[in-house]
Amino acid sequence: MRSSRRQFVLGTLGAATAFGPLRAFAADFPERPITFICPWPAGGTADTTMRALCVAAARTLGQTIVVENKPGAAGMLGLRQMAMAKPDGYTIGQIPVSVTRFSQLGSVQLDPLKAFTYIARTSGQTFGIAVAATAPWKTLKDFVAHAKGKPNGVTYGSAGIGGATHVGMEEFALAAGVEFNHIPFKGGSEALQALLGGHVDALADSSSWAPHVASGKLRLLATWGEQRTAEFKDVPTLKELGYNVVVDAPNGIGGPKGLEPAVAARLREAFKLAAVSPEFKAACARIDAPLMYLDGPDYEKYMAGMYRKETQLIERLKLKELMVKG
Known part of the structure; x- marks a missing residue:
């Protein structure tokens, strides 16, 4: 009996020693700047909103959040780097929802249901099909009619093979009965420059096209949400034009699997407040x-x-x- 009691006391002391540093670490977190991996190029829509979000979250956490852009493979290169980081809360990042697709296609060796600690879903994206203002297509109907007469002859740029813009455009093509020639880029900003430079006929992207549509350089043929956008109320959605396609691809924040629960809770609190901050709302509104x-x-x-x-x-x-074709 005395031996059992002694083992219990020693076990209790051992547990306190083992978990004590973790609890202390969680209470003090963060003690240094946090790295936030954005898996897209600088200057794109995801980068812009994530930076505003990180500025707001840093205020609550009391430490700087340093955004590092790690683009490539339609967002999967940076995501993989984040997933493989030490699960201490000091490396977090954006999780593209397309990982649920790429993991099943075999292009990234990650199980999204097991590889991450999920912190917050933050905002959706407004996708659309844009063409040059000088293009002959005034409406999506014109664009589809031209594409039907020229199979694989109409080019469009996207942020990468298998990403939301590529898959959304192919889903639309299937519904419309047309075939486009897809030109993939490392991110939406590169695809936008290709359209502005006249290297592709159209752009499928989240709203990197917005300021250029507003300035008159580009023409927006359709958006992909459930409803028309606040800024471009005159532009119809794919759904109301008769194509049952809706794409909003929400952005989210996460860290590697295995974050200390108290650390994860601290990050969740910070990003919950950041998601309603004036700077994040303004970045999303833009x-x-x-x-x-x-x-x-x-x-x-x-x-x-x-x-x-x-x-x-x-x-x-x-x-x-489609992935094999490239």
Whole structure:
């Protein structure tokens, strides 16, 4: 009996020693700047909104959040780097929802249901199809009619193979009965420059095109949300034009799997406040991005649902074949 009691006391002391530093670490977190990996090029819509979000979250955390751009592979290169980081809360980043697709296509060796600690879903994106203001197509109907008469002859740029803009455009092409010639880039900003430079006929992107549409350099043929955007109320959605395609691809924040629960809670609190901050709201408003906040646990459930939906989409669009074609 005395021996059992002695073992219990020693075990209790051992547990206190083992977990004490973790609790102390969580209480003091963060003690130094945090690195935020944005898996897209600087200057794009995701980069702009994530930087505003990080400025606001840093205020709550009392430490600087340093944004590092790690573009490539439609957002998967930076995401993989974040997932492989030490799970101490000092490396976090944006999680593109397209990881639910790429993981099933085999282009990234990550299981999105097991690889991350989900912190917050923050905002959606306003996608659209834009062409040069000098292009002969005044409406989406004109654009589709031209494409039907010229299979694979109409080019469009996107942020990369298999990303939301590529898949959304191919889903639209399937619904419209046309075939486009896809030209992938490392990010939306590069695709935008290709359109402005006359190197592609159209651009499928989140609202990097917005200021250029407003200035008259580009023409917006359609947006991809459930409803028309606040800034471009005269532009119809794909859905109201008869194509049952809706794409909003919400952005989210996460860290590597295994974050100390208290650290994750601290980050969740900071990004919850950041999601309603004036600077983040202003950044989203500038690109017509809808606010779509979800706390970590609900965001994780959302991603699980998206994973199941992507399984069906991969089959319907024959995405594995599209990936091979490039």
